[in-house]
């Protein structure tokens with residue numbers, strides 16, 4: 542799985558971080574950082590939930 | 606099967622008062638699951654059809670076109686509708702008068718937001734405040750009025766509410782508090798032209814937006830036997846009857862995270878979360894083991910955001926009378942504030958342009974942490 546974030550859409554509200562903190566982190570500079578663009582299998586479910594939950598639909602996932 | 610009375614494909618409401626009014630989002634951007642093929646879903650979607658009656662005993666829902674749907678399990682998620690002005694306001698049916706809930710509402714309001722137009726926003730709750738900000742960004746002259754002594758009176762402490770008033774004033778909005786709309790005068794063409802306030806002040810207007818709260822959509826449930834009291838009342842697990850669950854703005858249930866307080870939450874995140882829970886709950890109920898085996902109660906820490914101008918305002922949990930500033934300064938409009946109960950346990954965290962702290966704050970509330978832990982982690 543490859544995680545893509547459209548940073549033009551992202552509004553740094555950290556919903557994804559609440560769901561999948563291993564993969565997404567909003568830092569004090571108010572930007573979202575993807576900690577791991579190719580998360581391991583055990584995190585896939587949370588990452589999918591984060592993508593679904595993102596209010597801006599800024600996260601897209603690719604199967605690789 | 607999903608039944609909804611709006612003709613549109615399922616869409617997202619929050620942008621309706623924000624990016625859709627100010628321009629950057631078109632209608633396609635509002636769609637939920639934009640890439641899904643409506644003709645090829647793994648459920649049936651009946652749009653533009655209204656449920657008008659429920660028979661809980663027989664497990665039947667009647668639709669407005671006469672069709673009767675029988676169910677094994679029912680999820681009630683009919684949301685809420687805007688409260689309207691009383692007839693005494695004299696504006697009924699006038700053009701230029703708006704509420705904002707649906708895509709249709711937003712389309713028609715968007716038509717009226719042009720530079721120089723005079724817009725009166727009645728009610729400084731979230732919808733009113735966001736519409737005021739968007740109208741201002743579209744170059745309108747905006748007056749925002751509210752009966753309360755501070756905006757967002759229902760959801761924020763008064764100091765934070767006054768910070769919202771300041772935010773709007775510094776962006777050129779005429780904010781007037783402790784004043785109501787008395788009535789609206791309409792011109793020969795049937796369009797709103799003047800508003801008279803309870804103070805006696807007269808404000809010339811081209812458009813009025815009414816944002817005075819919402820009423821749960823429960824009219825179709827009268828006679829169903831379900832308990833309706835400002836929402837459909839359910840138990841800790843969102844069950845309103847043996848095979849009926851509730852979710853979203855219409856649902857009222859005791860939230861164990863807040864001592865079993867009866868809650869009805871009008872927030873996006875809860876609608877998603879409770880919807881998912883309700884789906885799982887109803888499957889358990891249909892399988893029949895649910896009433897025998899205990900189901901985890903639905904006990905979320907509510908969370909919402911609101912965008913106004915360049916500010917992102919987020920509240921996790923519930924505000925209380927006792928607030929302590931964790932970082933930043935209210936005057937700078939960038940701060941984190943914790944709300945405490947009598948025992949200094951964190952009940953809520955308010956963040957202005959501090960999204961990361963909103964996530965941390967929600968975790969603190971969920972864990973029942975005290976103010977000391979909050980100072981350490983949010984400071």
Ligand SMILES: Cc1cc2nc3c(=O)[nH]c(=O)nc-3n(C[C@H](O)[C@H](O)[C@H](O)COP(=O)(O)OP(=O)(O)OC[C@H]3O[C@@H](n4cnc5c(N)ncnc54)[C@H](O)[C@@H]3O)c2cc1C
Pocket residue numbers: 608609610611618619620621622654655656657682683684685705706707732822825852853854855870871872873874876908909910911912
């Ligand atoms: C303009 C606007 C901006 C918002 N911004 C934010 C925000 O920034 N942050 C936030 O947290 N929340 C925000 N919200 C709130 C959020 O959108 C709601 O909490 C959420 O939409 C609730 O979802 P729901 O499914 O419970 O109800 P709804 O979204 O109201 O959906 C209910 C649906 O059921 C339909 N319906 C009603 N009765 C019947 C019937 N008898 N038969 C068939 N269909 C029926 C309705 O027409 C509607 O389509 C905003 C809301 C609005 C209107």
Ligand code: SF4
Pocket residue numbers: 546550551552553554555556557558565567573594595596597598599600
């Ligand atoms: S949930 Fe979406 S908008 Fe929010 S920080 Fe994550 S990617 Fe950005």
